[in-house]
Amino acid sequence: MTDAKQAKLRVAIAGLGSIGARVARELDRGIDGMVLTAVAVRDKDKHHAFLDSLRARPVILPLENLWEAADIVVECAPSRNLRATVEPVVRRGKTAIVLSAGALLDHEDLIALAKAHGGRIMVPTGALIGLDAVNAAACGVIHSVRMVTRKPVDGLRGAPFIVENNIAIDGLREPLKLFEGSARQAAKGFPANLNVAVALSLAGIGPDRTMIEIWADPTVERNTHRIEVASDSARFSMGIENIPSENPRTGVITALSVISLLRKQRASLCVGT
Known part of the structure; x- marks a missing residue:
């Protein structure tokens, strides 16, 4: 048996x-x-x-x-x-x-x-890296979480926020900030791009208090995320540059x-x- x-x-x-x-x-x-x-x-x-x-x-x-x-x-x-x-x-x-x-x-x-x-x-x-640290900090008190995401233009085309606001991203020569707001708002506006923001928010202080910036950046070739966390146990920052897969919206x-x-x-x- x-x-x-x-x-x-x-x-x-x-x-x-x-x-x-x-x-x-x-x-x-x-x-x-x-x-x-x-x-x-x-x-x-x-x-x-x-x-x-x-x-x-x-x-x-x-x-x-x-x-x-x-x-x-x-x-x-x-x-x-x-x-x-x-x-x-x-x-x-x-x-x-x-x-x-x-x-x-x-x-x-x-x-x-x-x-x-x-x-x-x-x-x-x-x-993302460092979700273990965010999870641990959430067992105490997290004061703030902020993430800045920079993506090549190809990885952002067709996002609802860009389409609904008629934002032109083709032919960009310098970085353009597309969005600043909560992780919940980011997930609605960029559903194929910002699962990472929601994962970060669920590990920490939730989708309404986790703040996100999203940039279309013709100077980068990789999906880049920078995170800053302030808590009663530690202050820490994290950065990662993900190599895109054959799907430019997703990292390997x-x-x-x-x-x-x-x-x-x-x-x-x-x-x-």
Whole structure:
């Protein structure tokens, strides 16, 4: 009889974009105690060759049925699909790893639902460093959190805030500040760009007190984040320059953050909170 402690955790992935495909490939290569069992994709034909290249081909299921084949579901599909992906998972007491952190602010009831049914919603560190420090500081009193984000123009095109305010960013020759306000406001105006801001706010003092600046910067080639935190335990600043993936809105390190979180689930040694 198989020891329940040794049974592999089944992992399903919602979306096979730059993040989902990287995570799927790593799971297929082998993460201790994990097995890739299912994926959800919008266009099966588009991903046929990729899935066939895996050593163990996962089944393709609709978003709302991924829970049937998994203990953990990694959500990295478009943010509009957050509820369809996450709700059935946490309702059945399972774990959802959520990349669309910004969309959580529009579906905060999912947190209460997870609590009621013994489910978990986990937001990986993603494109930020230092969330451990922010989490620790939040056990005391955090006075302020401020983040300044600078992105290449290509990574910001089409953002609702830019479109609605008719802001011209093509042909910029110098940095242009697009936005200054709360993380909640930033998530609405830049839903494909500011999941990092929401993750920062959830780790610290919340989306309404976490302040964000967003710049379109033709002088940078990487997504750059600078964070300043003042608390009763420490004052600290952090900076990171993320190498963009094939999707200019997403850094390579985001997928690696998910992989790191998955590895921790069955690791004998975990470093960091």
